[in-house]
Amino acid sequence: MSLLTDLVNIDLSESTDKIIAEYVWVGGTGMDMRSKARTLSGPVDDPSKLPKWNFDGSSTGQATGDDSEVILHPQAIFRDPFRKGNNILVMCDCYAPNGEPIPSNKRYNAAKIFSHPDVKAEEPWFGIEQEYTLLQKHINWPLGWPLGGYPGPQGPYYCAAGADKSYGRDIVDAHYKACLFAGINISGINAEVMPGQWEFQIGPVAGVSAGDHVWVARYILERITEIAGVIVSFDPKPIPGDWNGAGAHTNYSTKSMRSDGGYEAIEKAIGKLGMRHREHIAAYGDGNDRRLTGRHETADINNFVWGVATRGASVRVGRDTERDGKGYFEDRRPASNMDPYVVTAIIAETTILWEPSHSHSNGK
Ligand code: ADP
Ligand code: MN
Ligand code: MN
Ligand code: MN
Numbered sequence: 001m002s003l004l005t006d007l008v009n010i011d012l013s014e015s016t017d018k019i020i021a022e023y024v025w026v027g028g029t030g031m032d033m034r035s036k037a038r039t040l041s042g043p044v045d046d047p048s049k050l051p052k053w054n055f056d057g058s059s060t061g062q063a064t065g066d067d068s069e070v071i072l073h074p075q076a077i078f079r080d081p082f083r084k085g086n087n088i089l090v091m092c093d094c095y096a097p098n099g100e101p102i103p104s105n106k107r108y109n110a111a112k113i114f115s116h117p118d119v120k121a122e123e124p125w126f127g128i129e130q131e132y133t134l135l136q137k138h139i140n141w142p143l144g145w146p147l148g149g150y151p152g153p154q155g156p157y158y159c160a161a162g163a164d165k166s167y168g169r170d171i172v173d174a175h176y177k178a179c180l181f182a183g184i185n186i187s188g189i190n191a192e193v194m195p196g197q198w199e200f201q202i203g204p205v206a207g208v209s210a211g212d213h214v215w216v217a218r219y220i221l222e223r224i225t226e227i228a229g230v231i232v233s234f235d236p237k238p239i240p241g242d243w244n245g246a247g248a249h250t251n252y253s254t255k256s257m258r259s260d261g262g263y264e265a266i267e268k269a270i271g272k273l274g275m276r277h278r279e280h281i282a283a284y285g286d287g288n289d290r291r292l293t294g295r296h297e298t299a300d301i302n303n304f305v306w307g308v309a310t311r312g313a314s315v316r317v318g319r320d321t322e323r324d325g326k327g328y329f330e331d332r333r334p335a336s337n338m339d340p341y342v343v344t345a346i347i348a349e350t351t352i353l354w355e356p357s358h359s360h361s362n363g364k
Contacts, residue, residue: 013085017042020087022080023053023072024219025094028061028104031234031337033219035089043086050074050090062094062104070102071095076212081178082223089182089219091212107211110345114207116353124348125258125328126210127187127203127251130217131336133238134168134196135231142196142239143167143230154244157195167196168230175200175217175224182220184213193244193297203251204328207348211341236335237290245291245298246336252347253328262326269351270306270315270329276350277304277314283346285335292333299332 012018019042024035036055044050057063057070072092080087093107101108113119134143144167145151156165172189179186179200187201200221202213218234225232237245256265273280281288281301294300299314306315306329308322314333321327334343 011085012083012087019043019085020080020083021050021090022083022088023074023090023092024216025055025072025092026104026106026215026339028057030104030106030339032060033215033222034060035219044088045077047074047077047090050077053092057094057102062102063096067097069097071097075107076209076216078182078184078216081181081220084181089216091216106339106341106345107208110211110341111208113345113349113353119207119348119352122254122256122348122352123206124344124352125204125206125253126340126344126347127201127205127328128210128214128340128343129199129201129247129249129251130214131192131197131199131246131248132221133194133233133235133246134171134198134225135233135238137229137231140231140233142194144196151195153242154193154195157191158193159190165195166191168198171224171228171230172198172200175221178220178224179217182216184217184220186213186217192246194239197238197244197246204253208341208344210344211339214340234337236285236287236337240290242296244296247291247298247332248285248334248336248338248340248343250331250334250340250343250347251328252331252351254352257328258326260326263321266317266321266327266329270317272350272354272356273315273331273347274304274306275356276354280331280346280350281333283338283342284333285338287337288333288335291335 019040020037021040022035022037027034053072054069056068058065058068062070074090074092076091078089080089094102094105096102160166176189185205189200192199205213221232256262289301292298292301297311299305304314307313308317309319316330
């Protein structure tokens with residue numbers, strides 16, 4: 001065991017300039033993360049200097065057997081906290097050989113929206129609160145919960161410490177530090193209301209990079225839970241009944257909202273979000289109807305409500321923002337299994353590019 005650890009921890013730079021690049025992408029279900037590694041001749045710090053690569057899309061639900069090649073385009077580089085040294089993680093998106101993005105490539109449309117001049121001028125920032133649940137391997141039952149039974153009711157677990165209240169802290173802390181090492185803009189972690197459920201926050205990160213940071217943070221979490229022999233679940237309601245679901249609250253601001261008098265821009269943006277509630281819910285993750293019940297700190301999926309400091313709202317404005325007359329707001333609707341490329345892009349699109357009158361004439 002220790003010889004294995006010694007070998008895994010070899011510092012490559014002592015014997016070679018070569019580095020290992022782990023190419024990471026989102027697979028065919030839209031939630032599975034895939035990766036494979038290749039050797040490069042030396043350190044690289046700009047994705048445009050990395051070679052494109054390919055994989056067998058028929059094995060990931062992303063292509064057919066007779067035309068199976070999918071092309072990986074490197075988009076963002078992070079340091080590899082597992083291999084360390086000059087080794088890197090490379091977030092990629094997926095294209096057909098003819099250069100067209102394949103249907104599971106949600107980054108392509110996001111990058112398009114975030115490169116629109118009107119969107120760029122507003123410098124949209126996102127802060128994403130990624131909730132997740134740790135499950136015991138083989139039985140898919142939350143970490144720390146008794147086999148075939150339930151822990152005591154919710155109350156003592158949120159932000160708690162103690163062997164009877166907190167389950168999985170080593171994993172959470174390993175992930176926190178690994179993300180910081182990688183260069184991910186992770187802003188904090190906390191234990192959640194349901195025992196075995198946790199949250200990490202990404203941000204604020206600007207534009208399409210927010211999605212890159214969330215996806216790579218998810219990838220690192222999959223790798224760490226793999227080492228720990230624990231399952232990470234992004235299901236929005238992993239345990240039915242009187243247990244909190246898991247969301248991905250998305251905090252958002254534009255330059256106008258962050259500037260003096262920004263509260264007006266915030267109210268205007270929230271008004272537009274309300275008008276496109278259905279479109280947003282459709283983009284905010286599968287199974288979200290099991291979570292957005294109007295209970296357990298959520299708003300009912302069929303209604304759009306917003307308010308200051310209310311946790312039963314679809315959109316919440318913080319007290320600080322109200323007091324300062326500028327700042328940001330929180331869209332509480334996205335589910336834990338949402339695609340951050342999709343969610344960030346539709347929020348920017350609705351609040352910056354979309355105008356109600358146009359859409360009404362389209363019959364909506
Ligand atoms: P909550 O009080 O809802 O639990 P958190 O502290 O968990 O909120 O998360 C808030 C998130 O909002 C963090 O990721 C933070 O980086 C982000 N954030 C802070 N300021 C802004 C801003 N101006 N625009 C967008 N996101 C922001
Ligand atoms: Mn939070
Ligand atoms: Mn939370
Ligand atoms: Mn929140």
